[in-house]
Structure formats: C-alpha cells, structure tokens
Amino acid sequence: MDYVKRILDIVVNQNKWRRYECLNLVASENVISPLAEKVYLSDFMSRYNEHNAESHYQGTKFAMEIEYVVKKIFEEKFNTDKIEIRPLSGGLANLIVYRSILKPGDTFISPKLTAGGHVSSTRYGVAGVLSLAEIPMFFDSDEMTVDVDKTVELINNVRPKLIMFGRSVILFPEPIKEIKNEIDPKIKIVYDAAHVFGLIWGGKFQDPLDEGADIITTSTHKTFPGPQGGAIIARSDIDEKIWRKLEFTTFPGVVYNHHIHRFPALGITALEMNEFGKEYAEQVISNAKALAEGLFNYGFNVLCPHKRFTASHQVLIDVRELDGGRKVATKLEENNIIVTKIALPWDSDKDATGNPSGIRIGVQEMTRWGMRESEMKYIAELFHEILNENKSVRDKVVEFRKGFREIRYCFKVERYEDYLARLFGGF
Numbered sequence: 001m002d003y004v005k006r007i008l009d010i011v012v013n014q015n016k017w018r019r020y021e022c023l024n025l026v027a028s029e030n031v032i033s034p035l036a037e038k039v040y041l042s043d044f045m046s047r048y049n050e051h052n053a054e055s056h057y058q059g060t061k062f063a064m065e066i067e068y069v070v071k072k073i074f075e076e077k078f079n080t081d082k083i084e085i086r087p088l089s090g091g092l093a094n095l096i097v098y099r100s101i102l103k104p105g106d107t108f109i110s111p112k113l114t115a116g117g118h119v120s121s122t123r124y125g126v127a128g129v130l131s132l133a134e135i136p137m138f139f140d141s142d143e144m145t146v147d148v149d150k151t152v153e154l155i156n157n158v159r160p161k162l163i164m165f166g167r168s169v170i171l172f173p174e175p176i177k178e179i180k181n182e183i184d185p186k187i188k189i190v191y192d193a194a195h196v197f198g199l200i201w202g203g204k205f206q207d208p209l210d211e212g213a214d215i216i217t218t219s220t221h222k223t224f225p226g227p228q229g230g231a232i233i234a235r236s237d238i239d240e241k242i243w244r245k246l247e248f249t250t251f252p253g254v255v256y257n258h259h260i261h262r263f264p265a266l267g268i269t270a271l272e273m274n275e276f277g278k279e280y281a282e283q284v285i286s287n288a289k290a291l292a293e294g295l296f297n298y299g300f301n302v303l304c305p306h307k308r309f310t311a312s313h314q315v316l317i318d319v320r321e322l323d324g325g326r327k328v329a330t331k332l333e334e335n336n337i338i339v340t341k342i343a344l345p346w347d348s349d350k351d352a353t354g355n356p357s358g359i360r361i362g363v364q365e366m367t368r369w370g371m372r373e374s375e376m377k378y379i380a381e382l383f384h385e386i387l388n389e390n391k392s393v394r395d396k397v398v399e400f401r402k403g404f405r406e407i408r409y410c411f412k413v414e415r416y417e418d419y420l421a422r423l424f425g426g427f
Contacts, residue, residue: 020405021398022336023379027195027314027362028168030225031369032265033272033410038420039264040227048257052247063260070267077201077274078209078216080236082243085266086250086258087230090194090219091120094164095130096254097217097232100246101162101188104131108162109155111146112136113352114343116169118192124349135160141345144171144304144316152182159184165213166192169342169360171303171310173206180212188242189213196312198223198364201273202281205312209235220262223284223313223364225409226269227262268411276409283372284313287363290373291315294380298388303344303358315361318344322387324355332359335386336397337379369404 018024019031032040049063050056067085074083087093102108108127111117115136119125127134135158138150146165155163163183165174180189191208197218199205208216216233220226232250234243251258273280292309296302301318302309309315319328325341332339342360343352351357363376371379378400385391413420 017336018338021401022338023382023397023401024365025337025339025361025363025379026365027340027360028219028222029362030198030221030223030365031407032221032225032227032269033407034413035411035416036226036265036268036272038413039268039423040261042261042264042423044261044264047260049260050251050256052251066260066263066267070263070270073267073270073274074231074233077270078233080209080234082234082236082238084232084246084250085229085263086255087232088255088259089228089230090192090217091118091126091230092254093217093219093230093232094118094120094190094192095126096246096249097190097215098126098130098132098162099253100242100249102130102132105133106162107133107135107158107160108164109135109137109151109158109160110164111139111167113349114347115139115141115345116167117164118166118168118194121164121192137163139345143307144345146175146179148175148178152179155179155183155187160187162188162190164190164192165208166190166194166196166217168195169314169316169344170195170312171314171316172307173311174208176206176208176211176213188215190215190217192217194219195222195314198225198273198277199281199284199312201270202277202279204278204281204285209233214238220266220269222362223281224269224273225364225368227265229259229262229266272410275411280367280409284364284367285311286373287367287371287376288313288315291361291363291376291380294377295383298380298384300383300387313362313364315363316342316344317359317361318357319359319387320357325357325359326355328359328387331386332383335382335392335394337382337386366404368407368409370406370408371404375404 049060071083110121113122138147140147191213193216196205221228288310292302292315303316329341339359339361342358343356344358347356382393
C-alpha cells in the first residue's frame with residue numbers, strides 16, 4: 001500500500017465531506033477563519049518554549065512575544081492580567097484549576113453528568129483522577145437550569161471549597177449571582193465557559209466574572225471559533241497565592257509543550273471576535289431559536305418551549321420515541337447531518353455512552369458559513385424528512401451546502417496578502 005497516498009486521500013476526503021458536504025451541527029465544534037487557518041501553519045509548529053517568567057530554551061524570542069501579545073488581547077477584553085493560555089484543552093484547564101485549589105479528598109459541587117456537566121467535573125474524569133469528592137448540584141429539568149434554593153441549601157450544608165458552574169449541555173445562563181449572594185464568600189466559584197465562550201465574548205450570554213465567578217475555564221474552539229486549545233481567566237483581585245499555584249500547576253506541572261503554533265490563530269480569532277463577535281453571537285442565538293421553533297413545529301420534542309427553547313447556541317431534543325439518541329444521530333449522519341447523542345436529566349450516567357434520550361444540536365458553525373433563520377427552517381424540514389418520513393436527503397444536503405462556502409464574521413485574507421506571502425517564504 002502507498003501509505004503517503006492513503007494519508008493524503010484521507011485528508012482530502014475529510015475536507016471535502018465535513019467542510020463542504022455536511023451540515024455540521026455539533027455543539028462543541030466550529031471552523032476557524034481563513035486568516036487564522038493560514039497563520040496556524042508556521043515554524044512555531046516545530047518549537048518548544050517551556051517557561052516561567054523566562055524561557056528555559058534558546059531561540060524563543062518570537063515565541064515569547066506571540067504569547068505575550070495574545071495574552072494582552074485577552075487581558076484587555078476581560079480587564080484582568082490573570083490570563084493563562086497554555087492549557088491544551090478546556091478539560092486540562094479544569095484539571096489545573098482543581099489541582100490549584102483543592103487537595104485529594106476535598107469536596108466540590110458541580111453539575112452532574114446527565115444535567116449537562118462536563119466529564120472533567122465528574123468522578124469519571126479529572127475530578128476522579130484527582131481523587132476529589134464530587135457532589136452534584138440540584139437541577140430543575142423542566143427549566144433546564146440550576147434549582148437555586150435547593151443548591152444554596154446544599155452548599156451551606158456541605159460548605160465545599162469550590163463550586164463549578166457551566167455545562168456541556170447549556171441552554172440558559174447559570175444563576176451565579178443568585179447563589180453567590182447566599183453562600184460563604186470564601187467558597188471559590190469557577191465557571192466552565194467552554195461551550196458558550198464565544199457568546200460571552202460577544203456580550204450576549206452572561207458575564208461570569210462580573211456576576212461573581214472567581215475563575216473562568218474554557219476551550220477556544222466551540223462558540224469561540226479559534227484553534228483547539230484551552231484558557232484560564234481569573235479575576236484581577238484573586239488571591240495571588242492561588243494564581244501562583246495555578247501557574248506552577250500549568251508549568252512545570254502538567255503542560256510541557258503548549259503548542260505555540262496555536263497562538264497566532266488564537267490571537268487573530270480574538271481580534272475578529274472583538275470586531276464581529278456581537279453580531280455573530282446575536283445571529284447564533286437567533287438561529288438556535290429559529291431551528292428549535294422549526295423542529296417543534298414539525299412535532300419534535302424540543303426542550304423548553306415555554307422559555308423559547310434556548311438562550312445559547314444549543315437545541316435539545318428528547319428522541320426516546322424515535323429509538324434514542326445514538327440511533328437518531330447515526331441516521332442523521334447517514335444523511336450528512338452531524339449532531340451528537342446526549343444524556344438528558346432523566347437518563348442514568350451509563351446511558352450517556354449508550355443510547356441516551358437526547359440529541360444536542362449546535363448552530364454556531366453553520367452560522368459562520370452564513371446561514372440565517374430561513375436556512376434553519378429548512379434544516380428543520382430536513383430533520384422531518386429523515387426522522388418522520390424516513391426519506392434520504394443526503395443529496396439535498398450536499399446541494400444545499402454549495403450555497404454556503406464562505407466563512408463570515410472574520411477578516412478578509414486579501415487584506416493581508418503581503419504578510420502571508422512573507423509567511424510562506426517570500427522574504
């Protein structure tokens with residue numbers, strides 16, 4: 001076998017299928033801008049830069065500079081100098097924060113897995129690896145949000161060192177302020193913003209630090225449409241001992257090569273979000289509502305119709321009557337519509353990796369490709385044809401995608417042609 005040709009064929013097939021022939025509705029994915037994609041590939045891909053205040057390597061003057069510049073962009077956005085962009089994922093950011101504040105055996109409170117909690121905040125993930133005692137907060141499955149009164153009572157009885165807000169399944173803002181005002185101020189509040197970071201950046205979801213969170217953890221590739229990676233953002237007045245521990249846990253603790261080549265693309269994405277983020281976030285949320293309404297009108301059991309379904313990029317459907325989330329997601333994939341199966345509050349933890357009750361839909365990537373409310377209504381029609389009428393619509397999807405080939409809410413590559421020519425060797 002010619003393995004070189006095979007590898008190249010795989011990459012070509014992936015690009016053709018997922019980028020130009022599918023409706024990508026995975027809530028945890030996005031597509032980076034053309035300019036960010038171009039600067040993602042550079043000499044930084046081959047380099048190391050282990051460092052505290054100073055680098056432990058030679059040849060890192062530009063590596064130090066790019067990290068400094070990107071951190072400054074984040075600092076100016078969140079009005080804090082407590083920024084850590086070296087974590088390689090949101091889950092690793094959570095590990096770093098937990099290890100910096102908690103010790104093995106300590107108790108913390110977080111969303112349970114079937115109420116949208118990320119696996120890293122449960123005994124199955126980072127929390128379990130660190131031997132932490134996870135207690136789930138109370139959740140109102142009708143409202144799809146925290147039960148404030150019961151959770152406040154739980155916190156005041158347990159008196160944990162840390163509370164984790166933020167979810168992988170998140171329709172509505174978390175009641176940070178409501179709970180913060182009723183508990184011991186010494187308890188640290190962390191907000192896992194991985195899914196909604198782009199909506200937060202665009203000012204259209206909630207402002208966790210202003211509402212009382214001490215730390216935000218996030219990934220940088222979901223509603224925030226950057227390269228895959230993670231970040232930690234803390235209040236400017238956080239205890240310096242905690243922040244120093246957090247930096248030490250990052251390096252030399254758990255991150256040795258923080259993939260410097262991410263930073264140019266991360267910085268470009270952040271600047272694009274500064275310019276286009278509000279408009280983008282507004283359209284994402286409007287699209288999510290439009291899709292949810294369209295699906296509801298076709299008879300699908302879309303959660304929270306009494307709250308207009310969602311205030312985020314996500315739409316949740318209970319598909320138990322359609323044979324469950326795994327089977328529905330598989331049937332949609334056969335028609336080039338990509339979603340994820342998801343556990344809903346009435347499922348067990350085991351169901352999450354089996355055939356759970358729900359599917360989770362995210363509209364952020366197709367919004368980036370230029371789709372608006374009318375396209376969301378058409379996507380709802382395609383769901384109806386596949387799942388209610390048992391039709392094949394794969395060819396329709398491929399044809400539909402031909403009209404959406406340009407990524408929006410970003411800088412034009414042509415504006416920087418001279419720089420890009422230098423980037424690829426035209427010195």
